[in-house]
Amino acid sequence: TSSMKANGSDSKKLRVEDSMDSPPSRVIHIRKLPNEVSETEVIALGLPFGKVTNILMLKGKNQAFLELGTEEAAVTMVNYYTAVTPQVRNVPVFIQYSNHKELKTDSALNQRAQAVLQAVSAVQEGGSPSSAAGESVLTPAPSPVLRIIIDNMFYPVTLDVLQQIFSKFGTVMKIITFTKNNQFQALLQFSDPVNAQQAKLSLDGQNIYNSCCTLRIDFSKLVNLNVKYNNDKSRDYTRPELPAGDGQPPVDPSVAATLSKDSTSLLGAISPLSAAAAAAAAAGRVALSGHSGPGGVLLVSNLNEEVRVYGDVQRVKILYNKKDSALIQMSDGNQAQLAMSHLNGQKMYGKIIRVTLSKHQTVQLPREGLDDQGLTKDFTSSPLHRFKKPGSKNFQNIFPPSATLHLSNIPDRKMALLQMSTVEEAIQALIDLHNYDMGRGHRLRVSFSKSTI
Numbered sequence: 001t002s003s004m005k006a007n008g009s010d011s012k013k014l015r016v017e018d019s020m021d022s023p024p025s026r027v028i029h030i031r032k033l034p035n036e037v038s039e040t041e042v043i044a045l046g047l048p049f050g051k052v053t054n055i056l057m058l059k060g061k062n063q064a065f066l067e068l069g070t071e072e073a074a075v076t077m078v079n080y081y082t083a084v085t086p087q088v089r090n091v092p093v094f095i096q097y098s099n100h101k102e103l104k105t106d107s108a109l110n111q112r113a114q115a116v117l118q119a120v121s122a123v124q125e126g127g128s129p130s131s132a133a134g135e136s137v138l139t140p141a142p143s144p145v146l147r148i149i150i151d152n153m154f155y156p157v158t159l160d161v162l163q164q165i166f167s168k169f170g171t172v173m174k175i176i177t178f179t180k181n182n183q184f185q186a187l188l189q190f191s192d193p194v195n196a197q198q199a200k201l202s203l204d205g206q207n208i209y210n211s212c213c214t215l216r217i218d219f220s221k222l223v224n225l226n227v228k229y230n231n232d233k234s235r236d237y238t239r240p241e242l243p244a245g246d247g248q249p250p251v252d253p254s255v256a257a258t259l260s261k262d263s264t265s266l267l268g269a270i271s272p273l274s275a276a277a278a279a280a281a282a283a284g285r286v287a288l289s290g291h292s293g294p295g296g297v298l299l300v301s302n303l304n305e306e307v308r309v310y311g312d313v314q315r316v317k318i319l320y321n322k323k324d325s326a327l328i329q330m331s332d333g334n335q336a337q338l339a340m341s342h343l344n345g346q347k348m349y350g351k352i353i354r355v356t357l358s359k360h361q362t363v364q365l366p367r368e369g370l371d372d373q374g375l376t377k378d379f380t381s382s383p384l385h386r387f388k389k390p391g392s393k394n395f396q397n398i399f400p401p402s403a404t405l406h407l408s409n410i411p412d413r414k415m416a417l418l419q420m421s422t423v424e425e426a427i428q429a430l431i432d433l434h435n436y437d438m439g440r441g442h443r444l445r446v447s448f449s450k451s452t453i
Contacts, residue, residue: 026053026074027098028066034091035062039116041088042066044202045095048168049077054103055113067103090207144173144193145220146200148186152207152214158344159232160357161208162186169202170195174225176234189225209341232344232356296336299358300343301325311335312385315363318375329363331387342400347424384435384443399450401427406449411442419453 030042039057042064046052050073056065068074074097081095146166150157163172171191178185190196196219204217227236229245236242296314301324315329330336336357344355366372379385403426407416420426426448434446 022097022099024071024075024078025097025099025101026068026071027100027103028068028074028077029096029098030064030066031062031094032091033062033064033093034089037062037064037088039113040201043117044206045086045088045093046073046077047198047202049073049080052117055117056103057113065098065100065103142193143219143221143223144190144196145222145225146188146190146196147218147220148188149216150184150186150208150213151216153184157184157208157213158341159186159235161341162188163235163237165203165208166190166199169199173238174227174234174236176225176227178233187220187222187225232354296330296332296334297358297360297363298328298330298336298340299325299356300328301354311339312379312387313382314378314380315365316377316379317363320372320375327358327360327363335387338398346401346427348427399448402448402450404449404452405429406447406451407433407444408447409438409442409445411438411440417449417451417453 028046030045033042037059039055042057043052043055043066046066046068049068051069052066053069054065054067058064068077078095078097085092086095087093148162159175159177162175162177166172166188169190172188173191174187174189176187190199200217200219203215205214207214225236227234227239227242230236230240230242231244296311301322311330311332312335313328314331315327317327319325319327328339330339340355340357343353346353363376365378366376401423403420403423405418405420405426407418410416418429420429430446430448433444436444438444
């Protein structure tokens with residue numbers, strides 16, 4: 001096996017490895033890192049995939065080499081970041097296998113990186129960091145409970161998304177969400193303080209979604225959370241029998257059962273949320289493609305046209321005994337996750353929209369000859385699907401509900417921005433005006449905009 005020895009003289013010989021078809025190696029080559037990037041931030045890229053055993057920083061070249069404990073972990077990491085662009089400080093970076101099979105870093109120039117690595121390793125193994133440099137990065141975890149504040153929260157972050165992000169670092173036992181000082185906050189309890197330490201190290205400062213919803217993480221003074229209800233505000237995964245309470249919608253039993261399982265592999269998708277939530281944790285953005293899993297069915301209430309903004313609606317079934325609720329089948333699990341993340345908690349017709357994942361994998365059409373009073377509709381062959389074409393520009397224009405609407409497909413190839421007074425009015429306008437016939441074969445296209453007028 002080839003190894004790379006880094007010292008003062010031959011570190012100059014390290015060259016950019018442009019070969020994208022290098023055979024798998026547990027050494028990962030990372031390029032185009034932002035200036036002043038820290039060792040901790042580079043290690044955090046690999047941490048969700050397994051043990052990081054070595055690191056070499058080439059700060060003058062904005063590069064780094066990361067050695068993982070096993071080749072399998074490295075393969076998982078590279079495969080994942082092939083589908084989801086890795087980011088450090090909101091800057092896209094390039095990741096590929098190194099030509100080298102191991103790192104040997106015996107240079108005095110690399111002492112700082114080694115100290116940080118030792119501190120991280122101590123936490124991963126359940127010990128305490130011992131080196132002086134390591135102590136400045138990590139201190140022994142005082143509690144299994146983390147206090148999480150979401151900055152720049154441009155649209156709702158669900159309890160389920162938090163669970164999926166943090167469960168990559170250990171078993172999440174309880175979560176309580178609340179609003180304090182006009183900020184969304186959460187208390188999250190792991191089974192072990194070591195897992196809380198790992199999650200804090202890797203996720204503090206990361207964006208859940210692109211350029212917004214930044215995680216600010218500290219240890220809580222509490223060492224145990226007392227959860228009374230299982231609903232969309234609080235959850236005790238060790239006690240699925242708890243009531244929903246206060247009129248909150250109860251947790252779908254299949255979702256509760258799925259979420260109570262622990263997953264040790266980042267790509268071992270335990271629910272359709274995994275891909276998007278893992279993307280959120282590791283790369284600060286939602287996975288829009290490449291992770292289409294099963295379970296693209298949503299259970300929604302008070303929801304109508306605007307779900308199309310976040311994916312292609314395949315089938316809709318209005319519930320016979322609950323006409324204000326429906327099952328909506330999207331093209332895949334990612335589109336379902338995207339619609340849920342953006343629309344759950346929004347207001348329409350004066351009511352709060354509730355969106356959760358359904359236990360159903362598909363929406364069944366009624367048997368031939370059976371009259372279901374028109375409650376089930378099939379839109380599979382609809383010409384109005386926005387995301388049918390792979391690589392469509394529509395994937396780049398998905399934004400949370402906002403008061404500003406983007407209008408396109410206007411005659412004479414014109415586009416426009418239209419600002420409503422409230423987000424609720426904008427949602428209503430989108431429902432009423434999307435696909436409006438403007439004559440001459442033009443049907444108006446309406447979507448939410450990130451701009452303001």
